[in-house]
Amino acid sequence: MATPIASGDYPVSERALHFLKALVERYIRDGQPVGSRTLAKDAGLDLSPATVRNVMADLEDMGLVVSPHTSAGRVPTVSGYRLFIDSLLTIKPLTEGEVEAMRQHFQHLGDAARLIESASQVLSGVTHMAGVVMLPRHERNAFRQIEFLPLSGERVLAILVTSEGEVHNRVIHIDRRYTPSELEQAANLLNQMFTGQDMREVRKRLLADLKSTHARMDEIMMRAVDMAQRVLEAAERPDDCYIAGQTNLMEFTELCSMERLRQLFDAFTKKSEILHLLDRCIEADGVQIFIGEESGYQLLDDCSLVTAPYRIDDQVIGVLGVIGPTRMDYPRVIPIVDVTARLLGAALKQQ
Amino acid sequence: MATPIASGDYPVSERALHFLKALVERYIRDGQPVGSRTLAKDAGLDLSPATVRNVMADLEDMGLVVSPHTSAGRVPTVSGYRLFIDSLLTIKPLTEGEVEAMRQHFQHLGDAARLIESASQVLSGVTHMAGVVMLPRHERNAFRQIEFLPLSGERVLAILVTSEGEVHNRVIHIDRRYTPSELEQAANLLNQMFTGQDMREVRKRLLADLKSTHARMDEIMMRAVDMAQRVLEAAERPDDCYIAGQTNLMEFTELCSMERLRQLFDAFTKKSEILHLLDRCIEADGVQIFIGEESGYQLLDDCSLVTAPYRIDDQVIGVLGVIGPTRMDYPRVIPIVDVTARLLGAALKQQ
DNA sequence: ATTAGCACTCTCGGCGAATGAGTGCTAACG
DNA sequence: CGTTAGCACTCATTCGCCGAGAGTGCTAAT
Structure with a gap:
């Protein structure tokens, strides 16, 4: 002793x-x-x-x-x-070659969405387990432009663009036909009011407007606010994540009960629980690990989750990680998750 | 005899x-x-x-x-x-109640994408197998509007809207910064040229323009054509499908070899082979069935695929179906697939 | 053409013995 | 006192074997 x-x-x-x-x-x-x-x-x-x-x-x-x-x-x-x-544990650091190989996967990918997807594939590919990446939440995502296009019938296509280049669109059903110029007017109104403002702020103000000043608004304005409201609703829910390599988990004999696997896969397609779990890791400032029951989710009982937040300029914007059997090669997986988080952050910044 | x-x-x-x-x-x-x-x-x-x-x-x-x-x-x-x-076989027709229950799922769904997703969920839910729906291909999808928005650095966000209300967007890297007015000019040019024209036609003309008249165009025009080209590329590839209820297949004892299941699930995430298979059914004008090896894909050896094309106004625009074990209840599944195709077609038309 | 009877084949579940890996305990050793 | 060899013991796993049961093909009778 x-x-x-x-x-x-x-x-x-x-x-x-x-x-x-x-x-x-x-x-x-x-x-x-x-x-x-x-x-x-x-x-x-x-x-x-x-x-x-x-x-x-x-x-x-x-x-x-x-x-x-x-x-x-x-x-x-x-x-x-x-x-x-x-x-x-003694970490097994990645060789320069391995890091380079991983870096390759983030090269030449235009889209942010594609980068995220790529990251989850890298994670699953290198670890032979399931890779998961939460979509980035832009702290400073500003309203940039909204546009309404008339479709056939009483339908309007609303398109919202944010300062980060995200495009959200939604078909909205309304109660009567609007002329293109009415729609343009409505869009102009909103663009004047909100361009450059923080999205959450916009959302808040829209809600407030909708409630309080209802009576004082002219009809166009009311409509505009209502429609913006609805497309924002869709935009607010980018609470999504990419999961890759789920099937890798079938290789592990300890998880081979069909029943378990099924529940696990179902959770993967629902995503909500996984997301909630990832959310809890966003505060930690390094690699974080849940072993078996520690996650609190019964279906991950025989699994571990290794996560790391990823950043742009020291600003945490999301979490990624790996899900595998409790018996996973932590000394190897930990640096992989860590490096992937850095690479993704760097790639997101670059573009 | x-x-x-x-x-x-x-x-x-x-x-x-x-x-x-x-x-x-x-x-x-x-x-x-x-x-x-x-x-x-x-x-x-x-x-x-x-x-x-x-x-x-x-x-x-x-x-x-x-x-x-x-x-x-x-x-x-x-x-x-x-x-x-x-x-x-003697078909077991669905009861009015069953049809009604299915119809409910297609009610009040704004988005076309949501309808498709819903259809795959209905299929898997009702049959307890995997449901798959190919995204609709609009025969008459016309160019409606294109827009370029400058992002930070040498990046431009291109947004393309079609007459069907589809929105495609893509971040494009270009070689120098363009002013908003230059971009607007480019967009106007394209909009004037192409609005209302068939998408495939537009694609063709862009390609031709890009090759032949390269020299005669002014720079803005060249850029515009190039950028449009790139966003169309993304738009042309709506070759996608929704798959739901994959995990249902784990219940069938005849498919319980992990190896088989894994291959199957991998095929589901890659989608390309499934899509190719569905594509072959788009010609048939009713329910079509592939039993086991008939599909030609080894991984579906113990599976059958029941498909039906779905239509808007007698125009076939996609295919949906069900994947399950060879031993599936055909007399029941066939009408389910058939009805779902009709319901989806109707729902798509309505909006 | 149909059927009863019969010998035969094959799978499947259970049983028991052999195997082998690994343990806990005790006693001896330095 | 820590360490070790020895030993009896416990289980899981594997294998072969047996019997039951299901189903067949063939033949001969109806």
Whole structure:
């Protein structure tokens, strides 16, 4: 018990930690419960299996490892992984070549949306797990221009462009036909009022206008406000994310129950829960990791999530990450997620 | 051999066909190979199992059924399903209530894109299989308006609106900064030239202009043509489709090999092969069915695809359908696909 | 033409033994 | 006192085997 480190409330001897580290690494390698003999060789300390067994019994008492059944080796628990990640693991930095290869994928992609998609593909491709990227939220997204185009019948196509070059459009049903000039007038009105203003601000003012000054407005204006309201509604909900490589998860034997997989995939297509989870990571200023149950979502019970926020000019605008089995190669995945976040941020800034 | 019907080249007795029908229906019901005893009861002809065995042996000779192993019942082959579908099956028409329930899903959806998505969800929801809908291709989609907005740096946001109210936008990198008025001028030029013309025509003329009259154009015009070219490129590729309920396929035990499922899901995310397959159905003027290998795609080997084109005013504009195991309830699925196609067509027209 | 009977084939589930990995405990060792 | 060898013990897994059951094809009788 040279340098006691607190885990839960127990002091853990340095030697025990060394074994825990070796055990987790080994288990990550081959996914099989690790026995005392194997671990004795792995640890490089030249101790007999019997000694290792004693240490492992201690680790089990502390809740850091468990054995699935009497005659199997030990497997790390969530707390075991936690301790490993927080204070034991040695990151395997990416080689310059690997980083370069990743950088390639962000080259020559016009669109921001395409960059995001690319990022999720890179993540899943390099890690062989599922990659997920939340769409960026532009803190300073300003109203730039709105336009109304008459369609057939009582329908109007509303197009909204923001200062970041996002285009939102929506078909709106109205109660009577408007002439092109009426529509133009309405658009001009809005453009004069709002151009250059923060989107959230615009939204707020529109809502207020709609409620309070209803009576005082002329009809065109009322219509305009109403229509703008509706297209903004659509624009406000860019709460979306890209997920790539979901099928990679089918390779992992520990997730192979159809039932689990199905729930997982369903969650991926619904996205809302994933998004909510990512949202919680937007505050952290570096790589953040949820192991198994820690996420709070039952369907991720056997999964871990490694996330990192991405930035433009030190301004966090989104989160990306990787979803995989609890037994994932953290020392490798962590730098991958980290680097991808930086690359994406840089790519987004460049354009 | 009362009324011989050709299958392959063999004449098949009417009684044999009756048994084939019963067998397929039974197999669709419970997914188990059907034995002679069961079939004897099922067929309602009051014949002994032994007789049925003789008939089944005939059917096997003709390649319409097979037995997985000696002591199992018989299972329909692809040709067996084919014959069943082409001349034996009795459609189970949907009740008025069911149709009404489906119609509900198409109500109050502004957007065309939303309608499409809804259609795929309805298909998967009602059939408990995967629903797929190809995006509509507007035969008469005309150029309506193009607009260029300067962004920061050497970037321009090009927005293209078609007569159908589709909005395409793309960020274009150019070689120098253009003033807003230059851009406006370029847009005006294009709008004058092309408004109201067929999109494909526009595309063609742009390409021609770009090649031949290159020299004679002034710079603005050249730029404009070039930029329009690029946004049209993006617009031309609405070759996309919505797929819903993929995970439903995990329920079917016959598809439960992880390997198969993975390939299938990968195909779903790539979409290109699915699209190609749907494309082949656009000519058929009613429900079309690919059974197992018939599709030509190995990954659909154990799957069937039931499709129907959907129309606006007798003009076919897309295809939708259902993907499920070969053993699917055709008599029920066929009308579902058929009705959904009609409902979607109607909903698209209405707006 | 139909059917009953019969021998035959094959799958599937259960049982038990052998295997082997890994453990905990105890006693000996330096 | 920490470490280690030895040993009995516990389980999961694998394999072969057996019997039950389902279904067939053939033959001979109706």
